[in-house]
Amino acid sequence: MSTGVLLINLGTPDAPTPDAVGRYLREFLMDPFVIDLPAPLRWVLVNVLIVPRRKYQSAAAYQKVQMPEGSPLLVHTRALAHEVARRLKQPGHEYVVEFAMRYGNPSIKSALQNLQARGVSRIIVLPLYPQYAESSFETAVVETRTRARELGCESLLTFLPPFYDDAGFIKSWAEHLRVNLDPETTDHVLFSFHSLPARHLKKFHSEELRARPAGQCCVEVTAANQNCYRAQCFATANAIARDLELNAADYTVSFQSRLGRAEWIGPNTVDVFADLARRGLKRIAVVCPSFVCDCLETLEEIAIRGRDTFMQAGGESLQLIPSLNADHHWAEVVAQWIEEAGQTKAFGRSG
Numbered sequence: 001m002s003t004g005v006l007l008i009n010l011g012t013p014d015a016p017t018p019d020a021v022g023r024y025l026r027e028f029l030m031d032p033f034v035i036d037l038p039a040p041l042r043w044v045l046v047n048v049l050i051v052p053r054r055k056y057q058s059a060a061a062y063q064k065v066q067m068p069e070g071s072p073l074l075v076h077t078r079a080l081a082h083e084v085a086r087r088l089k090q091p092g093h094e095y096v097v098e099f100a101m102r103y104g105n106p107s108i109k110s111a112l113q114n115l116q117a118r119g120v121s122r123i124i125v126l127p128l129y130p131q132y133a134e135s136s137f138e139t140a141v142v143e144t145r146t147r148a149r150e151l152g153c154e155s156l157l158t159f160l161p162p163f164y165d166d167a168g169f170i171k172s173w174a175e176h177l178r179v180n181l182d183p184e185t186t187d188h189v190l191f192s193f194h195s196l197p198a199r200h201l202k203k204f205h206s207e208e209l210r211a212r213p214a215g216q217c218c219v220e221v222t223a224a225n226q227n228c229y230r231a232q233c234f235a236t237a238n239a240i241a242r243d244l245e246l247n248a249a250d251y252t253v254s255f256q257s258r259l260g261r262a263e264w265i266g267p268n269t270v271d272v273f274a275d276l277a278r279r280g281l282k283r284i285a286v287v288c289p290s291f292v293c294d295c296l297e298t299l300e301e302i303a304i305r306g307r308d309t310f311m312q313a314g315g316e317s318l319q320l321i322p323s324l325n326a327d328h329h330w331a332e333v334v335a336q337w338i339e340e341a342g343q344t345k346a347f348g349r350s351g
Contacts, residue, residue: 001092001093001094001121002093002094002118002119002120002121003095003120003121003122003123004095004097004120004122004123004124004156005085005088005095005098005126005338006098006099006100006108006111006112006115006126006144007081007084007097008099008100008108008126008127008140008144009077009099009100009101009102009128009292009293010073010101010129010295011024011027011101011103011104012070012071012074013071013104014105017059018055018059020059021055021058022051022055025054025055025058026046026047026051027103027104028103029042029046030042030043030046031103031135033139033142036134036199036200061296062296064299064300064304065296071296072293072294072295072296073101073294073295076294076323076325077099077128078099079325079326080099080292080293080326080330080331081097081099082097082326083328083331084331084338086331087331087332090339093342095338096115098114098115100112102140108144109147112144112148116151116153123148123153123156123158124160124338125144125158125159125160126159126334127140127159127160128292129162129290130162131164131193131229131290132164133229137162160341162232163337164232164233164235165232165235165236166333168336168337169236169333171243171329172327172329172333173240173289174240174244176321176322176327177189177240177244177287177321181319185283185317188251188252189250189251189285189286190251190252190253190254190273190285190286191233191237191241191251191253191254191287191288192254192255192256192272192287192302193236193253193254193255193256194256194257194291195257195258195264195268196230196264196265197262197265199263200229201228201229201265218234219234220234221235229265230265233253233255234253236290237253240289252267252276253267254267254271254272256268256269256270256288256301256302256306270306270309273309273313273318274309277310277313277315278313278314281315282314282315282316283315283316283319284318285318285319285320286306286318286319288302288320288321292323292324292325293323294323294325298320298322298323299320302318303318306320307320
């Protein structure tokens, strides 16, 4: 008996060139979960206004962080899949681990085909997004179901949920920070999460919550906002901070990677950099817990452009704490989730 495992990350261009980046951006931005506009308007926005200009800017950014083995997101996701596979060795039971990208390669369809070829009796799917958002977690689930239906294996799928407050995930980050963070040389910790358009959140709020400004909406998860991305981000940061015994004044939560002119959730990481420097906090460490693998948004946006922004505002040093990547504690947690899911029809998280 064998169980298939599919780890899904966001995606990356096949190469750090304008043409490859353009193909990737078109696939990514044409997803209605990402840009939730009518298809004709979305096509014009993506193909006429965004991609022709942005593909050159993004290609230059990708070139700054490209690794010999490929893009960082691809390299680290592959390494995580390898580490998880090494830990999934139970007598009498075989686990077959594949990884895929929602956009780009390896595709979800190709990974499902590989699992089918190995004759798996079940496929446990883990979208590698700690917090829930339609533009990350939900689109990965929908795409996986669609491709599995085409291949005739949809009935084999079991999806693991977002894990923003899972005890193992929080402990992995806390231990990772204890190893990588030097309290003697750090004045402040900034938890920077990927931002989202504010309108993406309102649909998950109760009527009362919808009346609030969406850009600064929820800071805690309640019965009225179970799938609020911003609230889940605060829950992640606060849980890690509690494990590290950080005081409220020792850390800040912000949101990065804005695109376009629409209202996005905040506070904006760029603005927070300037504010921290003005407050006299000269040496900061930045943690990005919406990414489990380092990528363009951590290595270029934070460690290069973010550092420049902070230094120009009067800061002295910015340390990017690496993502969990293939950290052995983290890989062990993921393997444990998969084993638990393999033993029961319904997956129950710890924490």
